[in-house]
Amino acid sequence: MKYIDEFRDGALARQIAARIAAEADPSRAYHFMEFCGGHTHAIARYGIPDLLPPNLRLIHGPGCPVCVLPIGRIDLAIRLALEQGVILCTYGDTMRVPASQQLSLLKAKARGADIRMVYSAADALELARQLPEREVVFFAIGFETTTPPTALVLHDASRTGVRNFSVLCCHVLTPSAITHILESPEVRQFGTVPIDGFIGPAHVSIVIGSAPYEHFAQEYRKPVVIAGFEPLDVLQGIAMLVRQVNEGRAEVENEFTRAVSREGNLTAQALVSRVFELRPSFEWRGLGEVPYSALKIRPAYAEFDAERRFGLGYRSVPDNKACECGAILRGVKQPSDCKIFGTVCTPENPIGSCMVSSEGACAAHYTYGRFRSIPIVAAEAVELSA
Amino acid sequence: MLVERLSDDQGLIDLGGIRKSVSLALVPEAVVGDYVIVHVGHAIGLLDPEEAQHTLAIFAELERSADNADAAVARGRLVPAP
Amino acid sequence: MNTDPDLSLANPTESATALGSERKPYIRPLDLRHGRIDMGHGSGGKAAAQLIDELFLAAFDNPWLRQGDDGARLALPGWHPTQGRLVMACDGHVVSPLFFPGGDLGSLAVHGTVNDVAMMGAQPLYLSASFIIEEGFALAELRRIVQSMAAAARAAGVAVVCGDTKVVEQGKGDGVFISTTGVGVLAPGVEISGRNAQAGDAILLSGCVGDHGVAVLSQRESLAFETTIESDSAALHTLVAAMLAAVASAPADLRTLRDPTRGGLATTLNEIAHQSGVGMTLQEAAIPVRQQVNAACELLGLDPLYVANEGKLIAICAPAVADRLLAVMRAHPLGQEAARIGTVTADVHRFVQMETGFGGRRVLDWLSAEQLPRIC
Numbered sequence: 139m140k141y142i143d144e145f146r147d148g149a150l151a152r153q154i155a156a157r158i159a160a161e162a163d164p165s166r167a168y169h170f171m172e173f174c175g176g177h178t179h180a181i182a183r184y185g186i187p188d189l190l191p192p193n194l195r196l197i198h199g200p201g202c203p204v205c206v207l208p209i210g211r212i213d214l215a216i217r218l219a220l221e222q223g224v225i226l227c228t229y230g231d232t233m234r235v236p237a238s239q240q241l242s243l244l245k246a247k248a249r250g251a252d253i254r255m256v257y258s259a260a261d262a263l264e265l266a267r268q269l270p271e272r273e274v275v276f277f278a279i280g281f282e283t284t285t286p287p288t289a290l291v292l293h294d295a296s297r298t299g300v301r302n303f304s305v306l307c308c309h310v311l312t313p314s315a316i317t318h319i320l321e322s323p324e325v326r327q328f329g330t331v332p333i334d335g336f337i338g339p340a341h342v343s344i345v346i347g348s349a350p351y352e353h354f355a356q357e358y359r360k361p362v363v364i365a366g367f368e369p370l371d372v373l374q375g376i377a378m379l380v381r382q383v384n385e386g387r388a389e390v391e392n393e394f395t396r397a398v399s400r401e402g403n404l405t406a407q408a409l410v411s412r413v414f415e416l417r418p419s420f421e422w423r424g425l426g427e428v429p430y431s432a433l434k435i436r437p438a439y440a441e442f443d444a445e446r447r448f449g450l451g452y453r454s455v456p457d458n459k460a461c462e463c464g465a466i467l468r469g470v471k472q473p474s475d476c477k478i479f480g481t482v483c484t485p486e487n488p489i490g491s492c493m494v495s496s497e498g499a500c501a502a503h504y505t506y507g508r509f510r511s512i513p514i515v516a517a518e519a520v521e522l523s524a
Numbered sequence: 525m526l527v528e529r530l531s532d533d534q535g536l537i538d539l540g541g542i543r544k545s546v547s548l549a550l551v552p553e554a555v556v557g558d559y560v561i562v563h564v565g566h567a568i569g570l571l572d573p574e575e576a577q578h579t580l581a582i583f584a585e586l587e588r589s590a591d592n593a594d595a596a597v598a599r600g601r602l603v604p605a606p
Numbered sequence: 607m608n609t610d611p612d613l614s615l616a617n618p619t620e621s622a623t624a625l626g627s628e629r630k631p632y633i634r635p636l637d638l639r640h641g642r643i644d645m646g647h648g649s650g651g652k653a654a655a656q657l658i659d660e661l662f663l664a665a666f667d668n669p670w671l672r673q674g675d676d677g678a679r680l681a682l683p684g685w686h687p688t689q690g691r692l693v694m695a696c697d698g699h700v701v702s703p704l705f706f707p708g709g710d711l712g713s714l715a716v717h718g719t720v721n722d723v724a725m726m727g728a729q730p731l732y733l734s735a736s737f738i739i740e741e742g743f744a745l746a747e748l749r750r751i752v753q754s755m756a757a758a759a760r761a762a763g764v765a766v767v768c769g770d771t772k773v774v775e776q777g778k779g780d781g782v783f784i785s786t787t788g789v790g791v792l793a794p795g796v797e798i799s800g801r802n803a804q805a806g807d808a809i810l811l812s813g814c815v816g817d818h819g820v821a822v823l824s825q826r827e828s829l830a831f832e833t834t835i836e837s838d839s840a841a842l843h844t845l846v847a848a849m850l851a852a853v854a855s856a857p858a859d860l861r862t863l864r865d866p867t868r869g870g871l872a873t874t875l876n877e878i879a880h881q882s883g884v885g886m887t888l889q890e891a892a893i894p895v896r897q898q899v900n901a902a903c904e905l906l907g908l909d910p911l912y913v914a915n916e917g918k919l920i921a922i923c924a925p926a927v928a929d930r931l932l933a934v935m936r937a938h939p940l941g942q943e944a945a946r947i948g949t950v951t952a953d954v955h956r957f958v959q960m961e962t963g964f965g966g967r968r969v970l971d972w973l974s975a976e977q978l979p980r981i982c
Contacts, residue, residue: 139540139901141559141576148964150583155965185966229564230907248644257906258565260547286550287566344561344569369964370583396575397561403569406550485971486652505971540901544831562905 141396145368146184154373155189161380162191169332170379171469173199173316174339175495176367182502184369190376197469198499200315200425201339203280204231205491205498206467208423209455211308212237214445215277218306219243219251222448225269226253227262228277229284235494238455259284259291259305266295266303275444276305283341285309285433286406289413292439304444307435310420312342313350314431318422319468320358333469335379337372338364340394347402351390359388366394413439421454423491424464461490466499473503480504528556537562636660650868650914651973655877674881675799676864677726679792690794695722696787703825704751704781708818708836709916711784712755717839717916718867719788720762724843725863725919727798727850728790733759735769735786740779751782762841764788795857796850802861803882805952808928810921812845812935813838813943815871816899819913823906831905835898840917845938852934853927860931862922869973870912874920875958876972885953888960888970892947911970922950 162168172178178198181187187196200206212235219226226243233244233255247253256262262276278288288305295303316336338351343364351362361382365375375393382389392398413436420432435443444450457463461483462476473479473492483489485501492500528536528543535548537560547566548554560567636656646653663671670678677695685691697718704711716733723730735755739748759766821837846863853860862882866874871893879886895910903910917940923931928946935941948960958970 141571144580151964154583183968184964185962185968188966244644248642260565283563287564290549341563396572396579397569405552505969539905541898542831542833542901544905
């Protein structure tokens with residue numbers, strides 16, 4: 139696969155890792171936060187922590203849109219499906235997120251709700267066209283990467299006069315989440331969460347460009363390196379961050395030059411601002427209310443806004459008392475610090491959002507990380523027949 | 525991923541022998557032969573082959589830098605890479 | 607709206623079955639009073655295993671089921687051990703769409719059960735076929751499926767000796783469901799089971815993984831991608847026979863055979879690891895995957911190691927016979943891309959780990975249910 143395989147080359151990885159090890163100052167620690175589902179996945183899937191020096195730690199920030207979705211929002215979707223008899227279309231990841239009354243979308247489906255998994259927003263609209271007698275609602279979640287496809291679908295629905303389609307909009311914005319974290323007491327005042335720099339998200343940056351991060355670098359004096367989602371990109375991004383920290387710089391650098399420009403995808407941005415506007419505040423799972431961090435559908439597209447169409451009222455539902463997702467999403471705690479991690483809360487029985495999606499910090503640690511403390515017994519290198 | 529064919533807002537991309545129709549509405553400037561980045565069934569941006577080569581070259585340049593690092597180790601300035 | 611977990615479950619519980627002291631990988635028991643079946647229970651992952659364990663095995667409990675293999679080894683009254691034993695296995699087939707590149711429900715039903723019998727080391731002889739058909743289903747399509755089934759059975763040298771037909775009302779079935787039971791004969795001295803893997807054993811794979819799942823997915827309307835990938839659906843019993851012949855002087859050297867169907871290679875290896883109480887270490891670079899399968903999984907956000915196969919087998923053997931078995935596999939049309947992909951290790955945690963092509967390590971976890979495509 140062109141432009142994919144080259145960026146996964148093991149030999150190059152070792153070279154970059156050697157560079158990181160050589161430049162990392164052994165007398166200090168480095169903490170870099172990533173907030174991109176693609177990065178969380180690549181880091182776990184390719185075993186990147188194995189290639190980093192022990193004094194360099196990666197913190198998973200709130201980059202997983204499924205994980206930051208509050209219980210109350212899933213409840214809305216479940217209610218629509220169970221009580222209003224709509225066909226609820228959703229991305230796969232969302233199906234297992236635990237909500238109220240021990241339900242999830244998957245479990246609601248088992249109870250008779252018509253919930254269907256789609257791979258794209260356009261599929262949901264197509265379904266609405268094929269079944270004009272049913273109400274079809276698309277459960278729109280995601281950061282700035284998935285927002286333009288939703289905007290496109292709303293625009294198409296309006297343009298072609300589809301009467302039975304609406305969107306439950308839960309799109310959130312990356313920069314607001316980062317600001318919120320940087321403003322949190324642990325980071326700003328107490329300094330208990332040292333964040334030395336950020337690995338900027340891959341897909342999101344393709345859409346919004348590198349400009350929005352300049353604010354973090356200046357205001358908070360933290361370097362940001364936007365990195366692609368292939369493992370070599372992530373490693374190179376880390377190398378660039380180490381260098382910035384060592385040189386006392388706090389700039390926005392772009393490793394992902396093959397896809398990210400300073401201004402981003404203007405077509406997509408224009409479409410999004412035509413269809414959506416900012417919500418004054420939005421509740422994030424684990425972070426509480428975050429101002430200007432999410433989008434809602436503009437009045438011009440009101441008939442496609444599921445919240446208005448079905449008169450839905452949002453009810454906030456607190457997270458489980460034992461759940462440490464909030465602290466984990468902010469980087470304050472690690473999954474293993476949570477009392478119920480791996481015992482009550484596991485990928486097959488997730489209590490909180492961090493365990494649900496494979497990109498959540500807890501799920502990633504459970505799947506890929508928890509074995510690291512256990513040495514491999516036996517198995518000397520085996521000569522494999524080719 | 526390579527754009528193979530265009531028809532109004534849709535295009536056919538080829539990835540490793542798999543062909544799939546995706547929406548090109550977000551990258552209207554894409555032409556046949558371009559590489560695009562796809563997400564949830566939509567192309568969200570173009571991939572610049574020149575920049576891609578440049579990035580790969582930067583990774584590879586590290587070969588020289590690694591030699592420098594070795595030299596530095598030999599002089600006792602840096603901790604050796606694990 | 608009570609979302610508080612029952613924290614008394616913070617200590618891993620033993621599963622409420624009669625299956626003795628085997629450590630179970632599930633933390634919470636099934637909620638047998640209020641719980642419902644969801645799609646996860648059918649995906650071949652941990653949730654499915656738990657359902658079988660805590661509901662079915664708990665009710666049926668007997669020594670054959672406790673073996674935990676895909677089929678049962680049975681002695682008939684009056685049969686002398688030197689005559690070997692009977693093997694019985696069964697399978698239900700619910701594929702959608704019914705026709706896909708490289709196969710259909712009919713051929714799949716034959717291959718699946720023939721393979722289950724073969725994975726016990728037995729020679730398959732007879733099949734039963736039970737059809738549940740939805741009202742309104744086209745006879746022409748039914749004939750296509752049945753003829754395909756007949757052709758597959760003839761090619762495999764098995765006879766369909768009994769069957770049944772039921773019709774359900776429209777809307778209560780996915781067109782057609784087929785259940786098959788296979789019966790075969792196991793030569794004396796052959797004892798192949800998922801319990802036999804030992805530290806140091808070699809793990810062999812007969813060919814490329816992910817083909818079947820990708821072929822089926824490519825036909826789903828909502829995905830609509832073009833590919834030349836075909837399902838690998840095939841009967842593996844002659845391959846197994848060749849492998850058994852290769853170790854005839856020391857049959858115990860071939861410890862385990864299993865076909866990685868639903869849940870894929872990773873799930874099946876996890877099952878075996880738990881059954882045998884061992885760990886495994888794989889080398890990613892050694893696992894054969896076709897480029898198009900990789901590409902399709904890339905596009906869909908799936909991992910090929912968890913995608914279903916219908917014509918591949920995993921073999922675990924003593925290290926001394928690994929090369930010999932690989933040679934025999936590669937000489938067979940269904941094993942030409944056979945490879946050694948890893949080694950069994952001693953590990954109380956029963957982790958299946960993999961050294962990535964990248965140089966790091968990852969765990970191939972035992973997924974609870976089928977993997978859901980990632981969006982971000």
